[in-house]
Each structure stands twice: as C-alpha cells, then as structure tokens.
Amino acid sequence: MSDLLNTAIIILAAILHATLQLGLGSLTLLYHESAGRNIAKKTKRLVSSFISGVGIMVILLLGASCFIVDRLLGNPLPQEIFYVLIGVLTALAIIMWFFYYRRGNSTELWLPKRFALFTNRRAQSTNNDTEAFSLGLFCTFAELPIAIAPLILATSSILNTNPDYQLLQVALYSLITVAPPLIFRLAIHTGRTAVDVQKWRLRNKTFLRLISAAAFLALAAFIVVFKAII
DSSP states (O other): OHHHHHHHHHHHHHHHHHTOOHHHHHHHHHHHHHHTTSOHHHHHHHHHHHHHHHHHHHHHHHHHHHHIIIIIIOSSOOHHHHHHHHHHHHHHHHHHHHTSBOSSSSOOBSSOHHHHHHHHHHHHHOOSHHHHHHHHHHHHHHTHHHHHHHHHHHHHHHHTSOHHHHHHHHHHHHHHHHHHHHHHHHHHHTTOOHHHHHHHHHHTHHHHHHHHHHHHHHHHHHHIIIIIOO
C-alpha cells in the first residue's frame, strides 16, 4: 500500500509539472521559426533535440531534489516540511489561476518582460541541435520556482519506495513531464502546424489554467489526507 501511495504522489506531481507552459510555448515558437527557414528534416531534428534537453533537465532536477531531501531536509520528510509544502502548493494554485498567464488574448506567461524577450529570441534564433538542446534545458530549469514543491514531494516518495521500483518511478515521472512536447512532436508528424498548436493553446487557455490550479490543489489535498494527518 505504501508503494502504491508513493506512486500516486509521483504521478500527481508529474502531471502538475507537465502542465507548466514555458517549454511548450518555446518549442512552438522554435518550430514555427525553424520551419520558415529550414527543411522539414532539420526542423524535426531541432524539435527532438529540444525535447531531449527537457527530459535530461527533468532527470537532473530529480537527482538534485533527491540530494536535498536525503541530506538536507531528512528522509522521510518531517511533518513540518509537509505543512510548509501544503501551504506552498495552495499558494501556487492561486498563482496559477490568477497570475501565471498575462491578461489579454495571448498565451504570454508570468515571466518578466526582459526574460520573456530573451527566451523568445533564443527560440527564434535556434538553428542547430546544441542550441535546441540547451534551450530545452533552460526552459525546464526556468520554471523551477513553480516546480520545486512537486519535485520535492515526488523525490521523497521515490526515496521511500522499494528500491526495486525507484528507477521505474524516475522514468515514469520524466515521461509524464515530457509528455506535452512529445504530443506536440506527434501532432507535427500527423500534419499539424505550429499555428494550429498555438491556436489550440489560446482557445484552451482557461482550461489549461484550471487544470494547473486544480493539480496543485489536488496534490495539496492528497498530502493533507495521506501525509500530514497521521
């Protein structure tokens, strides 16, 4: 039962992480700009390199979080840490609903203007595999302030699971987190364009906000029921 509970927390945390939009927005822009100046084969290679960067950074963040949990916070996590994480998750749910997206008919995010311009320039100018890979790393790391709480909960659950299943759980978390850019890659393969994807994101902006906020609240409630109240 304990392993099942830990796996459920890992899946919830990964879904939450996957709802963050900086990586998908940057990938959409990268693809749109590259498709206008490169052959399709090169553009698809850039997309694959970006996705690889996202996946590698997720694994690196999981590793760093494991070190923090095991060496600094204590494993299993003290009850006080769970209370703090519940508060953080609740606050982030409010932030995701009210502040994560800028107002207006766009999918612009909470990022400071200069940072957003830098990210956009990087996506627009990326023209080789190394740049695309590093952009994937950068976009994933840039959302760490929002992703840190679910990362800590996920790695705590991984560390408290049967060691035989820990690598499988790391792979599960990473796969779920990278699912949105993988779905983007599949959509492009089936004939969709970056414009189609962007229109979908714009039409479903409220839905995406709701899913993100609900995911934070669901994880907070899950921790309250199964971890904080014992």
